[in-house]
Amino acid sequence: MTRVFNFSAGPAALPEPVLRQAAEEMLDWHGAGCGVMEMSHRGREFMSIIEQAEADLRELMAIPQNYRVLFLQGGATQQFAQIPMNLLGSGSADYLVTGTWSKKAFKEAQRLAGPLGGTVRLVGSTEAEGFTRALRADEFALDPQATYVHLCTNETIHGVEVGDDGLPPAVAPLVADMSSHILSRPTDVSRYGLIYAGAQKNIGPSGLIIVIVREDLLGRAHPLTPTVMDYKVMADNGSMLNTPPTYGIYVAGLVFRWLKAQGGLAAMEKRNIEKATLLYNFIDASGFYRNTVEVGSRSRMNIPFLLQDDALNEAFLAGANAAGLTQLKGHKSVGGMRASIYNAMPIEGVRALVDYMRDFAAQHG
Numbered sequence: 001m002t003r004v005f006n007f008s009a010g011p012a013a014l015p016e017p018v019l020r021q022a023a024e025e026m027l028d029w030h031g032a033g034c035g036v037m038e039m040s041h042r043g044r045e046f047m048s049i050i051e052q053a054e055a056d057l058r059e060l061m062a063i064p065q066n067y068r069v070l071f072l073q074g075g076a077t078q079q080f081a082q083i084p085m086n087l088l089g090s091g092s093a094d095y096l097v098t099g100t101w102s103k104k105a106f107k108e109a110q111r112l113a114g115p116l117g118g119t120v121r122l123v124g125s126t127e128a129e130g131f132t133r134a135l136r137a138d139e140f141a142l143d144p145q146a147t148y149v150h151l152c153t154n155e156t157i158h159g160v161e162v163g164d165d166g167l168p169p170a171v172a173p174l175v176a177d178m179s180s181h182i183l184s185r186p187t188d189v190s191r192y193g194l195i196y197a198g199a200q201k202n203i204g205p206s207g208l209i210i211v212i213v214r215e216d217l218l219g220r221a222h223p224l225t226p227t228v229m230d231y232k233v234m235a236d237n238g239s240m241l242n243t244p245p246t247y248g249i250y251v252a253g254l255v256f257r258w259l260k261a262q263g264g265l266a267a268m269e270k271r272n273i274e275k276a277t278l279l280y281n282f283i284d285a286s287g288f289y290r291n292t293v294e295v296g297s298r299s300r301m302n303i304p305f306l307l308q309d310d311a312l313n314e315a316f317l318a319g320a321n322a323a324g325l326t327q328l329k330g331h332k333s334v335g336g337m338r339a340s341i342y343n344a345m346p347i348e349g350v351r352a353l354v355d356y357m358r359d360f361a362a363q364h365g
């Protein structure tokens, strides 16, 4: 068996020890006589799995008591609809657009706002600049009456990230799509009304989405909201109104435990800074590769880069694959390459990528 360094944006690489443990427990979880996929979600065994997963996530992110953790389905894309259905009411929400994902979230909210009886506003966008930076607080004026303010704190396709220090003023509950950088750094959860993240980037298998929501935002859903999409109903039922994505929750739980064993999110942030700095510094000094994102907005997780000449892209990818460096092709809307270096990517993988890029540039530059 040869495992490659997999730079996929998602579904993405998982920590090898987690996969090994899941493999070991596939047929018989802790003497249950069956695997997690085959268990009743309401049985004692699975209840202990979901409770431990939540406890570990709460510890990792220091989630305050007045927030609920929901394990849901439908992906971040479903949240684009679920958020306005649950939170918009007859009010108005503000959206910041800094890349493909926040733009999609805005479009979906815009589509639903009328039927829901509310409105949404696009208060700031960097689209005209090709989504190459985060928005600065002095570039937009939020509605102090807004029911919420939506943003994407890490744009997976464009490689634009904001941390807690780059957040807009808290005039209204902040709703953040953290799909591709949750757990990559400490986050002050109390600064957000709602955080959501699809699992397949930095948590676990696709099919699971985690929503962390402040309790006072529950119970506001539009009456036509489907029951399974009502945050309050899901919170009241421990994410088990219906069958939850049990296997995804189990693997996410293994990842949370792995993160704790690595030293938690402060330790992960240190490593993620080290990995990203290595790659950005190489790109910037190379004279052959380019990353066009403004330095202060560069993502530590998703690093798009262009080659000196697009005609070399195919050769670059073929050589990378042959060297065991896979899934580097950039999103078609941006072109070039993209290296996604989530928590599960070891520094050795980034070093191997930089070595390959250096050799390739020497041959083709």
Ligand SMILES: *Cc1c(COP(=O)(O)O)cnc(C)c1O
Pocket: 010, 074, 075, 076, 077, 078, 101, 152, 154, 155, 156, 177, 178, 179, 180, 198, 201
């Ligand atoms: C991948 C991604 C999405 C979409 O996730 P789905 O699970 O495919 O719905 C949304 N937002 C961000 C930031 C993403 O990275």
